[in-house]
Amino acid sequence: MQHTTPTLEERFGREVADRRRSVNMSQKALADLLTTAGLPLDASAISRIEKGTRALRLSEALLVARKMGFSLDLLGDETPPEEEYIQRRKRLDDLLMAAGEAVRLVADEANGIDWFIESNPAAFDTTAPELMSTIEAELRANWVLRSIATRCRTVEARDAIRSLVETVAAISVDDAVGEDSGE
Structure with missing residues (x-):
């Protein structure tokens, strides 16, 4: 038995049949629904589509x-796996x-806020501005990490972004307390 790749029509038909069966709809009921929507078909046409x-x-x-x-996007275009991997990796x-x-x-922006606070000490009750800058930078970094964690769908993407955020946050903290990261 020779394996052949299903045609686009066959993949479409299989999706229609799977969706129809998942809602316990007959071919006749689907034909009636489509006819009402402006596409006159009978049950035998639905069978041929499927x-x-x-x-x-x-x-x-x-x-x-x-x-x-x-969506018709669901059917894809049968991109070879190697090419799809390259496309997904680039994305x-x-x-x-x-x-x-x-x-x-x-x-x-966080550094701008730190500068604003330091430039306007009378407007804020801070007893240790350099400690406050470090704490605020860490709190901001944690907020960004939590925001990202709730939006990322894969662990790999979340970890990559977390690493990036932690690196930028570390630089921000070093800048806030006046340390050179090379020392």
Whole structure:
């Protein structure tokens, strides 16, 4: 038995059939639903769609997918795994670079707040400004880490961003207390 890659029509049909069955809908009920939505089909047409033997216009496929609760993006374009890995890795690298820039902007703003507090001591009740700067920088870094942890979907991405934030936060703390990280 020779294994062949399913055609786009077959993958679409399989998704329609899986979605239809998951909601206990008959082919006739799906045909009626689509007919009401402006795509006149009968149960035998639904059967052919599910087998991948009935071609659909793009507008028809979009309507069927929308009514069945999925996106045509779900079907993908059968990118080879090696190429998909490279694409995904590049996207991750780009996102990490963007996250790094965002963290640097947060650190710069935090330093601006420290400068403002130090420049306006009468407006704030601080007994040890250098200790307060260190504590505030650590609190800000922890807040950023918690924010990231709630938004990252993978442990790897979370760890990479956490490492980046900790590095930038350490630089921010060193700057706040006037230490040179090279000493």
